[in-house]
Amino acid sequence: MTGPALPPTHTPYDGSSKLFAIGLRPLAAAGWIEIDDTYDAQLREKRRLYAAHEHLVFVAESGTEDAQAEVLALLRAHLAEHFPERFRQTCKGIAVAGHPALTVEAMNALPPLKAASLLVQEDLILMRRGPDGWRLAAGSLCFPSSWVLTEKFGRPLNAIHEPVPGFGPGSRPAELIERMFDRLQDQAVERYNWSIQADDALYHPLSNVARIDRATSRPTRFPDGDVAAHAFMRVERQTLRKLPVCGDILFTIRIHLDPLRVLAHHPDRAHIAASFAAQLGELDAAQLDYKGITADRDRLVVLLHAMARGDVTPPET
Numbered sequence: 171m172t173g174p175a176l177p178p179t180h181t182p183y184d185g186s187s188k189l190f191a192i193g194l195r196p197l198a199a200a201g202w203i204e205i206d207d208t209y210d211a212q213l214r215e216k217r218r219l220y221a222a223h224e225h226l227v228f229v230a231e232s233g234t235e236d237a238q239a240e241v242l243a244l245l246r247a248h249l250a251e252h253f254p255e256r257f258r259q260t261c262k263g264i265a266v267a268g269h270p271a272l273t274v275e276a277m278n279a280l281p282p283l284k285a286a287s288l289l290v291q292e293d294l295i296l297m298r299r300g301p302d303g304w305r306l307a308a309g310s311l312c313f314p315s316s317w318v319l320t321e322k323f324g325r326p327l328n329a330i331h332e333p334v335p336g337f338g339p340g341s342r343p344a345e346l347i348e349r350m351f352d353r354l355q356d357q358a359v360e361r362y363n364w365s366i367q368a369d370d371a372l373y374h375p376l377s378n379v380a381r382i383d384r385a386t387s388r389p390t391r392f393p394d395g396d397v398a399a400h401a402f403m404r405v406e407r408q409t410l411r412k413l414p415v416c417g418d419i420l421f422t423i424r425i426h427l428d429p430l431r432v433l434a435h436h437p438d439r440a441h442i443a444a445s446f447a448a449q450l451g452e453l454d455a456a457q458l459d460y461k462g463i464t465a466d467r468d469r470l471v472v473l474l475h476a477m478a479r480g481d482v483t484p485p486e487t
Contacts, residue, residue: 178426179426181436181442190335192346193362194359205290212313215312220312228311228319237298237307237418241420242283246259246263246264249264264277264289283310292409293311293313293423294309294420295420296308296419297421299352303351305326306325309323316381317376327344328340331343350410351419358411360407361408363408364403365404366401366402391462397466401430402427402430405428408424409422430470433474440478
């Protein structure tokens with residue numbers, strides 16, 4: 171018999187990270203990359219996605235090879251220093267304990283950014299400054315949160331964020347993000363984003379056309395009405411780090427996915443669930459449509475209020 175489900179590692183919906191806010195914070199170098207007990211499963215899923223959908227999950231402009239190699243070198247050094255039980259640096263590359271398919275020879279045969287992506291749970295996006303601002307010049311995105319890498323490839327930041335309510339071209343948040351990218355120095359920064367989905371899929375793409383259709387039709391995510399059984403909290407831990415040699419910016423995205431019902435186990439359950447419900451209640455129509463929860467917001471709020479009161483039985487698995 172398994173024990174009780176563990177509470178989430180990160181809970182930005184507790185009010186510490188508001189949706190549709192920039193919310194960047196300084197990040198200590200040692201905390202740049204996260205590795206937890208889902209590492210092996212997520213690395214296997216990355217390899218599966220590369221085999222099935224490589225053209226959808228990896229892109230790179232010609233001329234980014236040196237920047238990709240810089241990312242790989244930084245990760246190799248960081249992982250060997252901070253996770254020596256799992257990673258061993260050699261003169262030829264890096265060896266990953268428990269993953270015999272990731273031989274040094276096999277990794278060296280890959281584009282450097284793809285090789286780097288197979289070392290960590292994070293997705294890796296390379297941003298480069300050009301005449302139109304910072305653009306997406308290369309990336310490995312195996313675990314997208316409702317977007318498609320190929321639709322954003324080569325596009326500048328303001329175009330990438332165009333669908334986000336309040337963040338489109340010419341908006342103050344768009345100008346602030348561009349300025350933050352320009353001013354980013356050696357200090358890495360992090361932010362959190364979060365959403366609700368109705369399954370445990372890490373690979374969660376959504377095209378612009380599908381997003382518009384979803385916003386128009388406003389379907390429920392939970393046709394059987396059982397939100398407690400099917401809702402998952404998807405947390406994105408995002409970091410930005412300027413590459414010291416080439417000057418490009420590495421954007422990392424680490425996905426944490428937990429059933430909503432495990433909040434009932436959290437020692438600070440009442441506060442977190444009440445704050446979560448309050449934030450969902452404050453979203454306007456455009457924000458609800460963007461997140462795809464217009465039809466389900468009220469049911470989610472009812473469930474969270476019940477959790478805050480202790481009326482939801484904690485799950486055992």
